[in-house]
Amino acid sequence: MSRYHAYLKKAVTYLENYKGEQPFSIYCKQLFAADRKMGSTDRRLIRHYCYSYFRVGAAFVNYSIEEKILASVFLLSNSPDPLVTSLKPDWSPFFSEDMEVRMRLFSATFNWRALFPYELTLSSNIELNDWLRSQLIQPDVFIRLRPGKEKIAKEHIGKLKLPVHSISPTCISFPAAVNLDLLPGLNRDYVVQDYSSQQIDQLLQLVPADAISSCWDCCAASGGKSILIKDRFPAAQLTVSDIRASILNQLKNRLRDAAIATHRIEQLDLEQKGTIPSSFLFDLVVADVPCTGSGTWGRTPEERVYFTSDQLEQYVAKQKKILSHITTTIKPGGYLLYCTCSVFEKENEQQITAFVASSGFKIVKMQLFNGMPQKADSLFGALLQKISN
Template identity: 35%
Template sequence: MATNVQHNFAHRYLQYAAEIIEAYDGKVPLHYFIKQSFAKQKKFGSRDRKAISQVVYSYYRVSNALRQMSLQQALPLALLLTTTPSPLWESVVPVAWHNIWQGTPIEKWNWAQQHFTLNASIFPHSNYVSTALDVAAFNLSHLQQPDVFIRIRNIANTQRIIQQLTDHNITFEVLDNCIRLPQQTAVDTMLAIDKDVVIQDWSSQQVASMFALVRSNITQKKQPITWWDCCAASGGKSIAAYDYFGKQLQLTATDVRSSILHNLKNRFSTAGINIAKTFVHNAATPSLPFHEKFEVVLADVPCSGSGTWGRTPEQLYFSEEASIEQYQQLQRNIANNVVSNVKQGGFLLYVTCSVFSAENEQNVQYLLATHQNLTLVEQKYFSGYHHKADTLFAALMQKL
């Protein structure tokens, strides 16, 4: 039962959360905007900030469905749909809703659809979502924040890392060499990030299953494997490739942003990858800075990020349909350019963190039609919606 103090705090939190939502225009990441807002309001302590942030994020998780509601109506319903019963929110979630509040996500969503005028989908642009996915399950997955996942770089260190987590009283689940952790776990305070473990979503880790297909199709098993990560960003998949292939991998990493490459060099150094070549390059431009041919070109292309919007739920409200076609064209430009740098017999590994077929299957079909010497080895979605994880797409093509 909520106390009078909790009642007062809860209503105050909703009021300030509404002020943040009304002021936010989606032009900067939500977490950054919230941080800026709190910097202007010194009166809030850490517990206050956490509660207010929860309301804001709860709203954006279901904001696409609640567009027709006022914030006064929407915020209690958002808390019902995205949280479990707690004394703090008892006074703002109507008593008549408390029984359904204890239900499963699908029970609560079905109840809300019956009792309110909602948009049919939590996820926007649902007509673009690939039919290869369970669209209903993917839609409902946005009611919950995804978990944190780490990848153990050397399986021999598994027991030591498990012991470290145990010593810090962290609840965790071991999934092969992947470990699931509760949301907001301060992993960097207890483990050697990039040296012993990599913070990497479960689905992103599963993309490494494509590496086995590369190895099985390479004829010269003991020769160096030349690898170009043409849109390197944080470099997580290249670190995974290095961990899989070992020193046999000769890594080149490029990105259009010099700041990203600066951080990437530091990350590679921490990870013990001293053989990498890195330089600034825009893979979307037709002029290439070298004529080298690679066994593997990894094109982890810029995309809508729609498979990761569970982590950035403001995109469920602010994303624009027109951007899907814009990303599709950018992705085709990049893939078309880098195909020429794949050796005969080598591979193009095309990856996105999108669920839109326009960025995935349609682009693969386009590439196969445009480049007759490419053949599809495998394409698949790594669906994270049953694992509280992201959803990614990967396609491995071989150049004959």
Template identity: 45%
Template sequence: MSRWHSYINSAVSILTGYSGKEPFAAYLKKYFAANKKYGSKDRKQIAHLAYCYFRAGLALPDIAMEEKLLMALFLCSRQPDPLLSSLRPEWDEKYLLDVKEKLLLLGLEKNPNRFFPWIQQLSKGIDLEAFSTSFLVQPDLFIRIRPGYPGMVKEKLQSARVAYEELSSSCFRFPSGTKLDDLLEANREIVIQDYNSQRVGELLRLIPQNGEHKKMTVWDCCAASGGKSIMANDIVGKMELTVSDIRESILHNLGKRLSAAGISHFRSIVADLSVKDPLPAGEKFDLVIADTPCSGSGTWSRTPEQLYYFREEKITAYQQLQERIVATVLPHVKKGGYFLYITCSVFKKENEDRVDFITADPGYSIVSKELLTGYDKKADTMFACLLRRDL
């Protein structure tokens, strides 16, 4: 048996044992730790096969898994592949075909949107075909350069001869897999942050500043890893920050990250906002940021196993969760204050419908609402809406 067949058999074994209940990267790490016969090149090729399967799997016919893997690899290939060259040379020589032509060659042309079957649920303004086929491509890596560091970061990158694309003075793009850990100081100099996560900052810049001596009060209510808190600090400037999350371990790591970013004064609260309001009724903020739990469907190109295992009924479950969280935090926005609602979802029920829920309260008006498409930029797709409390 050739090593190429061995790779396919290993990928089949891995996929058969995987249930989708944990991140595939974590599952792979444990699998390879328990099966030490694989070298680094072997692990890379087998993992690539499996990820290609998740990217294309929903569009593939009900045939043998080995054949599905080859089809998926062909659909995802943008350059000659040695495995395809050996086992399907007639496909490998046509790697430059666009997705439509590849689907036609494989006899799968009838429904190109099958890579993403929930098209009726999408937010308005998404290009169905471009979005659907974007799952075949691994997104790029993006960094946000923090104030005061653009020159230093650029000098370090150029000295190390690291390839990058400068999208703005603070946003750089790198090929996926680029290693920056030993070159740049995460959180102090840069933040690893997707292109459209950075664009959410454009909405923060619409908020009038409180003045030179008055700090803005900010509650990042679903803080997670803290990227939005650091960005708010860099844009808003002086602020009194409160962060909350349902997971104490996340807040512990967040505290370390904020400290590394030079943000030493903040309040941290463990809270399940879908169940209970952790704050006194009269406590109000100039700005509440709600980067709510969601399907994550705008980021599935990075974690395609979530695309493969997703079930449509989860949309309603997330919608209801978001509704409860929003209902808890809205009363804590000051009159004249702002509420920033964010998801990394492409589903209308999690995006526009939630804004409709908020504006059903006549006290809130929309300042800016943006569907931040990333499928045409090798980036994530996000939704953000800035609202003002008028009453």
């Protein structure tokens, strides 16, 4: 048995035992830590075979897991892969062809819709076939250059001779495999933030700067949007909250590195009524609410594989509760920025339309930021203004 065949067997075992209960990256780390005989090449290849399976394996109908891995690696590889060439030598001549030609070899057994068999409406500005094809590609890594730090950040990047692509004067992308650990100035000079998340600033620019003296990032998570808010409204007092204590500890460190002071940091469960302090009153509330994450499944394809329509309904209910609880914290004339990293209309346009119909808010603008052309995530944003109590 070749070592590549051994890798394949190991990948099959990992996939058979994985149940989708945690991110596959964490699951892999735990298995790798328990098997210290594996070197870095072993881990990289096994991980590659598993993620190839998650990306496109479901489209190969009536194949075994082993066959799905082989076909997936063959379809997604840009150059001859030793696993495929050793076990499927008849496929080797086709590595020089593009993906569309290779796909025709499986025309009788390949079904695009098997990748996502659910009949769900996507947000405007995104097509189902384009979205499914985007699942085959590992998105790039993006950084946002902070105001006044563009020159020094670009100088550091230039010294390291990293492969880069300038998307805009303040947005730079890197291939997913690039290690940014050697790039100095993280959070101080630049932030790691997906391209579509950066585009949320287009909605913030619609808010008059002199209208915002206080803001609340109520589902702050890692704090990327908190930093964006302060870069857009530097004089505003910033309050941040999240349900997870561990995330808040990381957020404190990140904001410290970014030289951003916070007015308050709170651990809050916004699904529960009565948990928000009565003193909370803001000119702007940013709610990057829990969601299916379907706009980011290119990075975590296992989530698409283990998705169920029940999960969507659960997230829609969570979002509705959070929206209903935070409305009282927004001043009359103030603004609410609602965000999801979902491509499903039910979490996006439908959620906002229903909310506006009964909440005393009006829609300033809502948009699905389609990141697929830039090899980025997709993200929905809706800027609302409170017109009555």
